[in-house]
Amino acid sequence: MLTPMSNPDAVLGGTERNASTLELFFDLVYVFAITQVVSFIHSDPTIVGFAKGAFLLGLLYWAWSIYTWTTNWTGTDGAPIRLFLLAAMGATLFMGLEVPDAFGEGSVWFGIAYFAVRMLAAGFYWVASKPHPDQRAAFATFFPLSFLAALFVMIGGFLSAPWLGVLWVAAASLDVFSVINAGKGTFAIDAKHFAERFGLLVIIALGESIVGIGLAAADVPRDTIHLISLSLMFIVAAALWWSYFDKAAPFVETVFAQKQGQARGRFGRDAYSVLHFPIIVGIVFFAVAAEEVVVHPDEPLSTVMGVAMALGVALVLVSIVASVLRSLPQIFLLRIGVGIGLIIVVWVTSGISAVATAAIVAAILVIELTWEHMHHWHGAATVRSGSQGE
Numbered sequence: 001m002l003t004p005m006s007n008p009d010a011v012l013g014g015t016e017r018n019a020s021t022l023e024l025f026f027d028l029v030y031v032f033a034i035t036q037v038v039s040f041i042h043s044d045p046t047i048v049g050f051a052k053g054a055f056l057l058g059l060l061y062w063a064w065s066i067y068t069w070t071t072n073w074t075g076t077d078g079a080p081i082r083l084f085l086l087a088a089m090g091a092t093l094f095m096g097l098e099v100p101d102a103f104g105e106g107s108v109w110f111g112i113a114y115f116a117v118r119m120l121a122a123g124f125y126w127v128a129s130k131p132h133p134d135q136r137a138a139f140a141t142f143f144p145l146s147f148l149a150a151l152f153v154m155i156g157g158f159l160s161a162p163w164l165g166v167l168w169v170a171a172a173s174l175d176v177f178s179v180i181n182a183g184k185g186t187f188a189i190d191a192k193h194f195a196e197r198f199g200l201l202v203i204i205a206l207g208e209s210i211v212g213i214g215l216a217a218a219d220v221p222r223d224t225i226h227l228i229s230l231s232l233m234f235i236v237a238a239a240l241w242w243s244y245f246d247k248a249a250p251f252v253e254t255v256f257a258q259k260q261g262q263a264r265g266r267f268g269r270d271a272y273s274v275l276h277f278p279i280i281v282g283i284v285f286f287a288v289a290a291e292e293v294v295v296h297p298d299e300p301l302s303t304v305m306g307v308a309m310a311l312g313v314a315l316v317l318v319s320i321v322a323s324v325l326r327s328l329p330q331i332f333l334l335r336i337g338v339g340i341g342l343i344i345v346v347w348v349t350s351g352i353s354a355v356a357t358a359a360i361v362a363a364i365l366v367i368e369l370t371w372e373h374m375h376h377w378h379g380a381a382t383v384r385s386g387s388q389g390e
Helices: 008-013 021-043 047-074 079-097 107-128 133-140 143-157 163-182 191-218 224-245 248-258 261-274 276-295 303-322 329-348 354-375 377-385
Strands: none
Touching (some): 021 047, 021 079, 021 191, 047 079, 047 163, 047 191, 047 303, 107 143, 133 143, 143 163, 163 261, 191 261, 191 276, 224 276, 224 354, 248 261, 276 303, 303 329, 329 354
16 A cells, blocks of 8 residues: 655645655656756757757656655655656656657657656555545645646647647646646645755756757867867856756755745745756756857857856846745745846857857856855845844
């Protein structure tokens, strides 16, 4: 029988655990899937290609997020739970295989695999919540719309354009409404584990960017300009890690842990499920552009590619602090200003070489984070202690 890792009241009261090895293993299929999205965008580096890539990333991300909500409560101990997760891994692997042709001939199998992934998660939660009516009631706040969304993706896969796109956009809309409706439920959430899982997804996305940069650099000459471009892209990737993990993520987790009951569920929905999606999109956009910089450092980036890099960096900077903007208004405004400035500067200087664009992005990002660290975060501890009532 599937049973939760502890009583839901204990979870709400502060029971904490770390991510399990099975959850880390589960994440590996999403490493593959994210890599496939990067390849998909590379095959069509236009506004339409980036938009489609972001949409596919959204489908993958939301499927991953549902499993994170589920295992946060149930844990991963016991053969039934582990078999559920392993089955979901297999379905996700097939789904990832079809990402490059998800809008073409691969749409049928992508849709079928996606529906299977989502329904396995639903069945997983439904069975585990049987002894706990409050958790089943919380599940019921979002499942009907979530089911329809997954069904629309599968049905759309059997159709050709424009109906495939119509049904998939409708599916995304239904998921948005299901997320809003989920705010009515009181979910049992282990704040520490929940924050760790989303942080690990950020690491996965950053890891893909590092792998992509490294693989791109493996086939280029070992001359000065290529080494400089590689170094600059690594600096930007490291700065993105710093912008998330150094102060911002621990602060958000602290605010999260102070909340109780329904307020904790809503904060988890907003700060993690919703606002981490643009973070992952931002890292993926950066990864795509970074590979171009490393391979062709002396050629200008296309306007779309350059703006994608700047936009990606801006999304990472802003999204993690957006959920606590009332506690960190100066940092939020600073990051908003820097993000907009990055996009404008890269747009205006679109005719310069890729390595010059990379140098501008790296310089602005490092200066912003240094200023932020020296002048703003010193007061965060004081604000943090008063954050519970937000």
